[in-house]
Amino acid sequence: QQQVKQSPQSLIVQKGGISIINCAYENTAFDYFPWYQQFPGKGPALLIAIRPDVSEKKEGRFTISFNKSAKQFSLHIMDSQPGDSATYFCAATSGGGADGLTFGKGTHLIIQP
Amino acid sequence: GAVVSQHPSWVICKSGTSVKIECRSLDFQATTMFWYRQFPKQSLMLMATSNEGSKATYEQGVEKDKFLINHASLTLSTLTVTSAHPEDSSFYICSASASGTENQPQHFGDGTRLSIL
Secondary structure: OOOOEEEEOOEEOOOOEEEEEEEEEHHHHHHHHEEEEEEOOOOEEEEEEEEEOOEEEEEEEEEEEOOOOOOEEEEOOOOOHHHOOOEEEEEEEOOOOOOOOOEOOOOOEEOOO | OOOOOEEEEEEEOOOOOOOOEEEEEEOOOEEEEEEEOOOOOOOOEEEEEEEEOOOOOEEEOOOOOOOEEEEEEEEEEEEEOOOOOOHEEEEEEEEOOOOOOOOOOOEEOOEEEEOOO
């Protein structure tokens, strides 16, 4: 059972555009939702995270939107740049982040110059 | 801050040998560390939770006798792949979060690519 579903699998966006990646979860015990960016051969790097008592969180060009009733959350990358080209993973966990992460399958993002 | 270091970054060894991977939190203490496995172009799958001073907790389907975990201090956890075989070839990644505070994010090391010949 895949507990975190992520879409799209791949995404091509023009430089300066908005990249949008969506995730949906099933386990209502999840209470912490981070997004990670991964470059080839490297470990994931934390981008931004949100808890379900907040509907939106913004850090720089990255925004998480969270819909608790729909059990969905999304990452928006504003003014996308070629350097943003990477694989993005949404994740979820319980215990306020103290438990292991359940990852989505990832989105391969390409920003075209 | 919040740097997690893994060593080695790449290891190639013969089938049947055991391989030890180290995960260190360099600038913070971590009561709990996590070990993940990632196959090419796939997601990360949690293997086990490593608790300082106690036994690790393994996810369903992960052989605890195959993947030995030791968390001897608040800054070091090790994963030993025993009697490794080609199907154990994968990218192993650890993560850690700071102790003693809620809502601390997990920070990941850069992974260890294990290739078993």
